[in-house]
Amino acid sequence: MWTYEHSVETTATAPSVWNLWADVERWPDWNSEIEKIEIDGPFAVGTRISMTPPGEDPIPLLIAEAVEDELFVDEARFGGLLLRTLHRVDPAGQGRIRVTYRMEITGTGADEAGPEIGPGITADWPDTMAALTRLAEAAETAGADEADEADEAAR
Known part of the structure; x- marks a missing residue:
């Protein structure tokens, strides 16, 4: 088995991150x-x-798994290999969350293939996760601004 894990912390909320994950067409x-x-x-x-x-x-x-505002797991199969990627959100304290991606490559030849293909698949994770959390934070800021405008209009 080959594994790799990367985490980032953010002030975004779990629902904001989940909304981006669930909007698959916007992943790019x-x-x-x-x-x-x-x-x-x-x-x-x-x-x-x-x-x-x-x-x-x-x-x-x-x-393969999906728990709203907590985690989802996607799986890809290539021959005898299973590439399983966990995407998880956990509380990090003081108004922050930790977003974690973990890849596990298992199956026939995983000990050899994992180190060959895994690093290429996961190399962009730090940049991808930074962009994800920036968008989640921006969505919350935009939502807060819209809520403030609605409050002002109601007065």
């Missing part, structure tokens, strides 16, 4: 390694996603 807004993406149903367990990295063939993903 914060993940530059996606040229095209399609989802064949709701953002829920059992739904399939087709994700195309720039210049590559589509990668079929399956949502």
Whole structure:
């Protein structure tokens, strides 16, 4: 088995991050390694996603787990390999959350293939996660501004 994990902390809330995850068509807004993406149903367990990295063939993903505002797991199979990516949000204290991505590569030949393919797949995670949390924070700021404007208009 091969694993890699990366975490970032943010002032965004879990629902703001979840909303970005659940809006699959917008993933390219914060993940530059996606040229095209399609989802064949709701953002829920059992739904399939087709994700195309720039210049590559589509990668079929399956949502294997999904708990709103907490986590989702996608899986991709390549021959005897299973690439499982966990996306999780945890409280980090003092109005912050921790966003964690963890990849696990298991199956036939994972000990050899994991170190060969894993680092290339996960190399962009720090940038991707920074962009994700910036968008989540911005969405909250925009939402707060809209709420303030609505309060002012109601007065």
